[in-house]
Amino acid sequence: MRVAVTGATGLVGHHVVAAAVTRGHDVVAVTRPGRRPPQRLLALGTVGQARATLTDATSLTRAFEGVDAVVHCAAIYSYDSAATAHLTDVNVTGTRAVLEAAAAAGATRVVVTSSAVTRGSSLQPLPRDESHHLGTEPAPAYYASKVLQEQVALEVAERTGLEVVLALPTVVLGGPYDRLGPSNAIVLRYLLDATRSTFPGGCNVVDARDVGAGHVTLLERGLPGERYLIGGEDVSWHTLHGLVADLAGVGRPVFELPAAAAWLAAGASEAWGLLTSTPPLSTREEATTVGRYYWYASDRAREIGYAARPAREAVAGSLAWLAVGPDLPRVVRESLRLAPAVRAARPLEPRPLTEVAPDAGPRSDGHGSTSGRTVTPRRRPPRPAPPRRRPSPG
Numbered sequence: 032m033r034v035a036v037t038g039a040t041g042l043v044g045h046h047v048v049a050a051a052v053t054r055g056h057d058v059v060a061v062t063r064p065g066r067r068p069p070q071r072l073l074a075l076g077t078v079g080q081a082r083a084t085l086t087d088a089t090s091l092t093r094a095f096e097g098v099d100a101v102v103h104c105a106a107i108y109s110y111d112s113a114a115t116a117h118l119t120d121v122n123v124t125g126t127r128a129v130l131e132a133a134a135a136a137g138a139t140r141v142v143v144t145s146s147a148v149t150r151g152s153s154l155q156p157l158p159r160d161e162s163h164h165l166g167t168e169p170a171p172a173y174y175a176s177k178v179l180q181e182q183v184a185l186e187v188a189e190r191t192g193l194e195v196v197l198a199l200p201t202v203v204l205g206g207p208y209d210r211l212g213p214s215n216a217i218v219l220r221y222l223l224d225a226t227r228s229t230f231p232g233g234c235n236v237v238d239a240r241d242v243g244a245g246h247v248t249l250l251e252r253g254l255p256g257e258r259y260l261i262g263g264e265d266v267s268w269h270t271l272h273g274l275v276a277d278l279a280g281v282g283r284p285v286f287e288l289p290a291a292a293a294w295l296a297a298g299a300s301e302a303w304g305l306l307t308s309t310p311p312l313s314t315r316e317e318a319t320t321v322g323r324y325y326w327y328a329s330d331r332a333r334e335i336g337y338a339a340r341p342a343r344e345a346v347a348g349s350l351a352w353l354a355v356g357p358d359l360p361r362v363v364r365e366s367l368r369l370a371p372a373v374r375a376a377r378p379l380e381p382r383p384l385t386e387v388a389p390d391a392g393p394r395s396d397g398h399g400s401t402s403g404r405t406v407t408p409r410r411r412p413p414r415p416a417p418p419r420r421r422p423s424p425g
């Protein structure tokens with residue numbers, strides 16, 4: 032199949048491209064205009080490159096010319112108010128534009144990357160499935176945008192006859208990435224937290240490689256109109272932080288703080304971000320999810336061939352990128368005693384910082400200052416008393 036992948040520079044998109052190429056598909060990697068695709072993407076063996084932005088329908092139709100299918104991974108995944116102002120334009124209106132352009136270009140099938148958070152969360156440690164919904168629980172604007180994205184996708188499918196399959200990943204861990212996202216930030220926050228505290232509740236974590244392969248399984252075998260949770264293992268925050276501790280060689284979690292403490296710590300993180308003009312490592316909006324269980328079962332996807340690694344491998348993959356990336360202050364990096372599983376995840380050579388070509392100008396979506404430019408370490412200086420991290424369920 033000839034497949035266009037939007038958001039190919041992103042964490043999920045990269046692995047979708049890699050998995051699709053591995054399974055013998057001809058892949059057209061769609062990236063933003065003004066940004067040369069990173070070398071790591073070109074090295075995957077894509078057959079074509081196309082440039083499009085989600086807010087420009089003409090560029091999308093051109094990008095999809097001659098393809099049989101589209102995997103739509105491009106979106107804003109952020110809880111930072113600088114980015115969330117653009118959530119509707121990119122995640123909702125952008126998805127409509129992608130689907131309409133795919134139909135106009137003659138594609139017949141689209142896999143849309145949504146999120147497990149559209150299936151809601153529980154106060155009890157019980158996994159949810161595709162039949163559940165986001166209820167009246169606290170929901171950051173990002174969650175609402177993903178719910179609307181799904182509605183729009185199914186509506187356009189109905190109108191155009193496109194076969195649309197919805198992929199719902201949980202918390203995706205691993206690399207490569209140019210911009211630290213909220214999922215890998217969970218691991219980073221524990222490394223930065225000198226108090227070694229944890230929180231009530233939990234999430235489901237999945238290795239980025241499994242998410243890429245899962246999308247291709249849906250592309251090949253997913254039923255039109257259906258949602259598929261693409262998850263790994265359900266873990267409490269205590270278990271997840273314990274895994275980070277064991278794999279990074281740092282202290283295990285000692286205290287379980289109440290959700291209110293997470294909210295206050297996130298407020299401190301936002302204040303620090305304002306003071307230093309850096310994206311906050313956590314936000315109060317995201318912290319409203321602390322104390323709940325974002326646990327999900329991926330049985331429906333498994334029935335059509337999806338498989339996932341255990342949480343330990345996903346965390347090792349995340350640490351392998353963080354350990355040599357620009358987001359970890361040197362003083363913390365040098366204190367790590369990485370387990371063999373982290374070293375086995377990938378060669379730990381320092382991350383290349385110049386693989387992305389300069390872009391055509393400033394970004395209009397508030398989606399982070401490093402993206403699209405030569406990658407420089409983001410200004411995240413070591414803090415005397417790092418704000419406590421709190422979870423983000425993806």
Ligand SMILES: NC(=O)c1ccc[n+]([C@@H]2O[C@H](COP(=O)([O-])OP(=O)(O)OC[C@H]3O[C@@H](n4cnc5c(N)ncnc54)[C@H](OP(=O)(O)O)[C@@H]3O)[C@@H](O)[C@H]2O)c1
Binds near residue numbers: 201
């Ligand atoms: N990561 C997770 O834990 C997770 C969990 C559940 C669901 N998801 C979903 O997975 C999808 C991908 O997330 P991710 O983690 O891969 O995010 P990411 O690493 O931030 O990648 C986002 C991608 O979207 C592109 N993009 C953003 N705005 C765009 C625009 N206006 N026009 C064209 N392209 C645009 C970005 O391009 P640039 O590189 O040029 O900025 C990048 O390639 C999203 O739908 C997200 O909601 C992610």
